[in-house]
Amino acid sequence: MKIGIDAMGGDFAPKAIVEGIILAANEIPADTTIVLIGNVQDIQQIIDNQNYKGTNIEIVEANETIEMGEHPVRALQSKPNSSIGVGFKLLKTGEIDVFASAGNTGAMMVGSLFSIKTIEGVQRPPIAGFAPQIDGKLAVILDIGANADVKPEMLAQFGVLGSIYAEATMGIDTPRVALMNIGEEEEKGSLVAQQAYKLMKENTSINFIGNIEGKDFFKGKADVIVTDGFTGNILLKMGESLYGIMKDRGIRDEFLDKTNYEAVGGSPIIGVNGNVIIAHGSSSATAAKNMVHLCRKVVESKVTEKIKEALS
Amino acid sequence: MKIGIDAMGGDFAPKAIVEGIILAANEIPADTTIVLIGNVQDIQQIIDNQNYKGTNIEIVEANETIEMGEHPVRALQSKPNSSIGVGFKLLKTGEIDVFASAGNTGAMMVGSLFSIKTIEGVQRPPIAGFAPQIDGKLAVILDIGANADVKPEMLAQFGVLGSIYAEATMGIDTPRVALMNIGEEEEKGSLVAQQAYKLMKENTSINFIGNIEGKDFFKGKADVIVTDGFTGNILLKMGESLYGIMKDRGIRDEFLDKTNYEAVGGSPIIGVNGNVIIAHGSSSATAAKNMVHLCRKVVESKVTEKIKEALS
Structure with a gap:
């Protein structure tokens, strides 16, 4: 190699x-x-x-x-x-x-x-990031910045790509794929998210578990978190900032350590x-x-x- | 009263x-x-x-x-x-x-x-939230969920409304207004964010300091954080989840305490x-x-x- x-x-x-x-x-x-x-x-x-x-x-x-x-x-x-x-x-x-x-x-x-x-x-390759979960695992989040503007079909495909990535590189069997949204119900969210939900629900090649909210980001509910490159970039960077903030406050913790980008090594273009x-x-x-x-x-x-x- | x-x-x-x-x-x-x-x-x-x-x-x-x-x-x-x-x-x-x-x-x-x-x-009233900052202050973030889909003009007006709110209720003189984005430069971000940047830069009634990124969310860089109701809702809910996550891990900290929604009391419709x-x-x-x-x-x-x- x-x-x-x-x-x-x-x-x-x-x-x-x-x-x-x-x-x-x-x-x-x-x-x-x-x-x-x-x-x-x-x-x-x-x-x-x-x-x-x-x-x-x-x-x-x-x-x-x-x-x-x-x-x-x-x-x-x-x-x-x-x-x-x-x-x-x-x-x-x-x-x-x-x-x-x-x-x-x-x-x-x-x-x-x-x-x-x-x-x-x-359609449009996303960049995948890794979100530390409180159960000690990492969730794949995509897109984290390649596509600030997306169409519903793109989000649905991010779900497919993320699922294959999680299964192949992280050994997760039938990864749980979730759509990042502002409510749990199907009809919640932006027009793009609402349409993406329908497409993902119909897609039998992924294990779509529905919407998750911001409060679920770290909670280990999903193996693959699908979102647009605008939201994903902001979320991941906010998450990464926690390590430094808490370190400066003298607080060390195993979960916070995983929000340190150094631990991950990079983001694949998928x-x-x-x-x-x-x-x-x-x-x-x-x-x-x-x-x-x-x-x-x-x-x-x-x-x-x-x-x-x-x-x- | x-x-x-x-x-x-x-x-x-x-x-x-x-x-x-x-x-x-x-x-x-x-x-x-x-x-x-x-x-x-x-x-x-x-x-x-x-x-x-x-x-x-x-x-x-x-x-x-x-x-x-x-x-x-x-x-x-x-x-x-x-x-x-x-x-x-x-x-x-x-x-x-x-x-x-x-x-x-x-x-x-x-x-x-x-x-x-x-x-x-x-144009469209936003809901304002409060994001705890590491300097101990709170930043006004809007919109946090009323408008999942926005136009550039709406974002620019959120800046005006948030600025008046921060000045009137929090006593902040000429509040620093920032646009949440995926890069610092003017040309970064979604099409809506790019257009909103231009409008906010031209608006002399606010003290626009430019884009901030997800990593800046807690950093005390802005008094007013402008974003769409989709991104804002997800960001704020993710931030609020930190209090419970860290409490469960046995970690208490003054900054984390402020991510507890109980401390804030609610979100005004502006x-x-x-x-x-x-x-x-x-x-x-x-x-x-x-x-x-x-x-x-x-x-x-x-x-x-x-x-x-x-x-x-």
């Missing part, structure tokens, strides 16, 4: 990313190679400083970097040799099995759509022809290490192949 | 409501009367059981009750003598200065729109021709007591009159 990592992406790159990758390299099996993409000299120097002597890190040169604030489409077009541009080339040709970056989220999204492209039958993970912009070495483990899990699960099969 | 309270509304009514009102009656000034609306016999019995001897509680008979699950419009039409129906009659004629209920939210909304009606110039407060369906006696104090504050602030002036 070859895991491609953008060494230059993220607020603390390349140092935090490379240091995290070295931590991961010491934990992964011998048949797994991490392919670091970026400025070879910079990367090599961090590896040397860390005194890493292992053999499962490779470096591929990318002499440009897309900055966080750049316009995704323009940046990818004008910087084909950027670490994100090179990463998608390697992913498309099969030289890596998964590509992950803590860099420009928009560029990762655009790269996915234009380079490896959407799986046939997928429904594209390849495995793509978007990591948090402020990824630390710990986050980068966990990004590698998430990459491994996604590749091993063959979730992308399973989505293709399900939609064919 | 006369504070009208629906004694029959809420999961634990009339007992919890009346008991809470008695707690409040012992705390309010002598010039304030609480008008309890509902079944006189039931209410009087609870008052007698509590051994209340004060003089600032009156009872007005309403021999019907709108249940939580009833269709708002049909219920109000078929039950004119319900506690909610009678409450709006008293509010309209000026026999009470404010009307609050922990009962059917939809009926309270419909009653407001059809009975006392929307203030001229207000932009109608009268003072209306919707309280939490599961209101306890403590919540009912705080509902009275919120009612007092709203009446004293003359916020409804100030909104009329501002929009005339």
Whole structure:
């Protein structure tokens, strides 16, 4: 297995990313190679400083970097040799099995759509996040930001994609799929949510359990939480803020620890022809290490192949 | 001042409501009367059981009750003598200065729109909630559920209404108004949010500070948080769930205490021709007591009159 990592992406790159990758390299099996993409000299120097002597890190040169604030489409077009541009080339040709970056989220999204492209039958690929539950598990929440405006059909399909993802990568049998809404009853909510409810109820390929409300977000009621990319992004970011808030107040707790984004490692784009993970912009070495483990899990699960099969 | 309270509304009514009102009656000034609306016999019995001897509680008979699950419009039409129906009659004629209920939210909304009606110039009245901030203050968040689908103009007006509310009732000078969004930049977010940003930026009657994200929800960045009723409802309910979750985990904290809905007492409908407060369906006696104090504050602030002036 070859895991491609953008060494230059993220607020603390390349140092935090490379240091995290070295931590991961010491934990992964011998048949797994991490392919670091970026400025070879910079990367090599961090590896040397860390005194890493292992053999499962490779470096591929990318002499440009897309900055966080750049316009995704323009940046990818004008910087084909950027670490994100090179990463998608390697992913498309099969030289890596998964590509992950803590860099420009928009560029990762655009790269996915234009380079490896959407799986046939997928309307608009969502980004999936992970919401910690009080029962100790994680729920998949999607979309968390790729599609701020959605149609009912898209929400219904997010349910299908999330269900396949939860089953393949998390080993959950017939995952409980819920629609995030402002009331339990079928007729509650926005016009889009009302229509989505009907479509999801009729869809026999998912185990739709109905609406859940904001108060249920952490309560372990669902394995897959379906929502638009606007609501999902705001909810997840609010949830992630709890770890820091309570830590500053001197409160540590196992549940709160799981709201720390570092523990999760990243957010997969679901429904594209390849495995793509978007990591948090402020990824630390710990986050980068966990990004590698998430990459491994996604590749091993063959979730992308399973989505293709399900939609064919 | 006369504070009208629906004694029959809420999961634990009339007992919890009346008991809470008695707690409040012992705390309010002598010039304030609480008008309890509902079944006189039931209410009087609870008052007698509590051994209340004060003089600032009156009872007005309403021999019907709108249940939580009833269709708002049909219920109000078929039950004119319900506690909610009678409450709006008293509010309209000026026999009470404010009307609050922990009962059917939809009926309270419909009653407001059809009975006392929307203030001229207000497009769609929002319901305001209160989000605890880590600096110890509360931020006004609106809409929290009246309007699941919104237009940009409505969001912009929520900003104006919230700003007047925060200034009048909370004493905040030129309140900081923010738009809840999925990125800080102007061009981020849903189509509605993007358009609303432009309108709010151009509106010189508010102190618009731009977008805030989910991670900023508790951070004390804004005094007024503007969002649609779908996102706002989900966010606020998720926030309110924290108190119970952490209490069950044995963790108490001053900030978490403020996420307990009981502390707030209710949510005002803003932009109608009268003072209306919707309280939490599961209101306890403590919540009912705080509902009275919120009612007092709203009446004293003359916020409804100030909104009329501002929009005339």
